[in-house]
Amino acid sequence: MLYIFGGLPGTGKSTLSAALAKELRATHLRVDVVEQAMRAAGITVNGTEGYMVCYELAKQNLRLDLDVIADTVNPITITITRQAWRDVTESLQITFVEIEVICSNERELRHRVRTRRTDIPGLILPTWDEVKNRQIRGVES
Template identity: 50%
Template sequence: MLVIFGGLPGSGKTTIARALAERLGATYVRLDTIEQALRNSGMLRDEVGPAGYIAAYGIAGDNLKLGNTVIADSVNPISITREAWRQVAQRAGVSAIDVEVICSDKVEHRRRVETRQTDIEGHVNPTWDEVVTLSYENWGPGPIVVDTALKAVDDIVTELVDRLRATGPR
């Protein structure tokens, strides 16, 4: 299956996505890593545009075709990127599960954004102003929504594993 994560920067999606990938022994595909690698190549210095997503779709598709569960970690701010991830799963003949990560405590969310350190060489995390002004489309009623302000990472991951197992192949 393809587990498609999304959520604003600093919401906790990378923390949850990594922990889920580790728990499931899944392939982890992080858009920030791909985009920064493209910038570091010297070919794309500033605006990466859709190149990072397109590369991520290809990597995810290859791994899905090998029979791996893939965890896709990206902001996914617009419906077109979410639908493109679902098409990757469809082409590979596997189910796609959407997971939106939120932090309902705005004070905590801001603290995370303003204090987190980057773990990708050369990557610059967005500022709080950039996060709150980001164009982020509503997901509607479809995704599993997890709130990192309410529960610990291990509890969220345990609940996600249970829900993913219950959902199973479509």
């Protein structure tokens, strides 16, 4: 089974997806980890490069009959990444579930974005303005 988490930065998807991965003993693919590792290796990340790595890692783990938890933004208004995750499951004839994490209180989300810390060395978190603009325009990281 592939669990596809999506939502704006700061909504809590990494916390929830990590808890589910621990509970299920599943593979946890967090695009932030992949993209930061790529940057640390000197690779420029300008678009879907990290997602592409995650898709292939998901396929490999799903072929081993392991559950996979995907932790990525996957904006609703841009269906490219969402469809790509579905394509992973369809190619392997595996079931999936999409989980959209939303913080419906804008004040709380702004507070969370402004005060959160990363557990990924070197990762630069988006500012509130970047998160807000992403929500308005529907642009993903």
